[in-house]
Amino acid sequence: MIHRMGFRFRLHGKVLPGKPDIVFKTKMKVVFVHGCFWHFHHSCCRPPKTRRDYWVPKLTQNAKRDKQVRMELRRRGWRSFVVWECELRHPAAVEKRLRKFLTT
Numbered sequence: 001m002i003h004r005m006g007f008r009f010r011l012h013g014k015v016l017p018g019k020p021d022i023v024f025k026t027k028m029k030v031v032f033v034h035g036c037f038w039h040f041h042h043s044c045c046r047p048p049k050t051r052r053d054y055w056v057p058k059l060t061q062n063a064k065r066d067k068q069v070r071m072e073l074r075r076r077g078w079r080s081f082v083v084w085e086c087e088l089r090h091p092a093a094v095e096k097r098l099r100k101f102l103t104t
Contacts, residue, residue, distance in 0.1 A: 001095055002031075007102055018069030020080070029079045029102065032066070036085045039066055044086040 002009060002022065013023035013030060020030035036045040040059040047055045070080045081101045087094050 001091060002098060002102075005095065005099060005102075016078070017072045017076075018066070020073075024102065027102065028077055029081065030073060031081045031083060031098070031101075033083045034066070034085065038062060039084075041084050041086065044084075 007024065009031075010023045010025065011021065013020045016023065016030065018032070021033045022031040024030070034041065038059070040047075040063040047059055066082075070082075073080050079101075081098065083094055083098070
């Protein structure tokens with residue numbers, strides 16, 4: 001989608017905190033594509049009903065780490081954008097938000 005929009009990028013920024021999925025080095029912007037379960041997207045995902053004592057702390061820690069990574073990137077002058085797995089059901093809306101993020 002992003003390539004079709006005319007933007008060029010690199011995948012998996014290994015030198016940046018959190019190893020962003022998509023990196024726009026010249027714009028100093030990154031995109032994370034998060035799976036709703038693993039990154040504990042509260043809008044659409046609930047923790048499993050079994051082994052809650054394991055899953056809730058694990059998923060909460062994942063979400064906390066994601067926030068810390070975005071804060072560290074911001075501190076270094078990078079802007080970040082998160083695309084949630086569930087949002088990809090509406091690609092036109094994601095494309096519109098991405099275009100705005102990448103052009104401002």
